[in-house]
Amino acid sequence: MSNKSKSKNKFQAPKGMRDILPKDQPYWEKVRQVIHLSAKVFGFERIDTPILEEKELFIKGTGAYTDIVEKEMYNLTTKGRDKLVLRPEFTPAIIRAYLENGLSSLPHPVKLYSIGPIFRYGRPQKGRYRQSYQANFEVIGEQDPILDAQLIQLFFSICKKLGLKKLITQINSIGCSECRPSYRKKLTTYYRSNKKGLCSDCQRRLKQNPLRLLDCKEPKCISIAEEAPQTIDSLCDNCSNHFKGVLEYLDELEIPYILNSRLVRGLDYYTKTVFEVWPEDEDGRQISLCGGGRYDKLIKLLGKKDIPAVGFAIGLDRIINLIKEREIKIVSKSAPSVFLVQLGDLGKKKSLKLFEELQQSGLKIASSFSKNTIKTQLKLADKMNVRFALILGQKEAIDKSIIVRDMISGSQEVIPLSKIVREIKKRIKK
């Protein structure tokens, strides 16, 4: 990505938003392709929801006191005075679609995934953009802890296919409506007695959302948080067993994880399991690759029925950044293996149709009809890293033949035009 300003050009992309240029597209294609494949294997069906949603959906769903809702949404009012926002995350929108379209009549669990842009108004930096891309997975309608574990398995499966290793799961359980209130009380009491040692943000948050004090980055707050009562010690039997279940399944899957009692996450709807996955050697400050958890109460909040669910989101920008940082090679499947060189008026005319034939036969073929010299065309062929160049000139066009040039050895051979497809396919296989 360029760090240069383009403001001498009259227009520039809005702050925190960028163009994904052709040279980066192979990364995006690869990542998306792997995600689609893994989603299918794990039984997820695709859903696409609008980029705009009612503002109220996120106030209710994500939570009125979360930073996302408080200060990071792109708001707009329509001519009809509807209050809409660019979606800052997927989950409430997916649940809305699930409820609105009667997907609850399908056999449960209903497994849905979606992939696309989300928008958050904040200060951009590496791995944080105002328009970023997520892949989002939701499993609706079951509370079996195996589903929580399977989501993490799914993420590791995707990473494995992308060649990403050295990752570690950060996991915690934050309880449910049964046990959270009493934990909250314990925590609040603990923090009240240490109130004067807290930063100003935390003093404010103490009233609204005391759980969030646990992952404050202020040194003084960190040391207070270290002594704070831990969520897992206050879980009710149900939550405790559930969490044990998740961890047992992770052990069974041999997925690396560490219990992180300070992981609470900023969205209001989480219950029980919360998790993120970080690169192993990082401290996770802003590079968590995915994050999610269980949200057994969200659906009731947005609808009527009390339906449990679990889900998570993958940050595609961060996945791609990591692939690049670790210099993992991505092979573009669409890279051409043959370049058709045309020479002279007749050659040019005849190659036009030949190009179509070759391409229809399934060969990945490149060409440059606007360049006329053989030199320039071969140069291009070389740059594209093509295996063979096919040369159709005046002479060949008359003879109904074509030259096959091996771009590695430099040797070439004249072949009858009628046999070219078969010959090339034979050679590529070698």
Next chain:
RNA sequence: GUACCCAUAGCUCAAUUGGUAGAGCUCCAGAUUGUGGUUCUGGCGGUUUGAGGGUUCGAGCCCCUCUGGGUACCCCA
């Protein structure tokens, strides 16, 4: 939203104490009139240094504002 750093050709970077912008790569063309990856030569490329204002005889360089980027927060993917 807060703090610090940054901004010169498409890209990576030069420019002595403020003295009037230069190189490599890329791109295009030629050497080689039907043969690429090396080499050599030439050309395009900056409405003059992200934008606007100020100081000065003179600003890429100093000051202010804005825009964008980076990093650390806040928070999250």
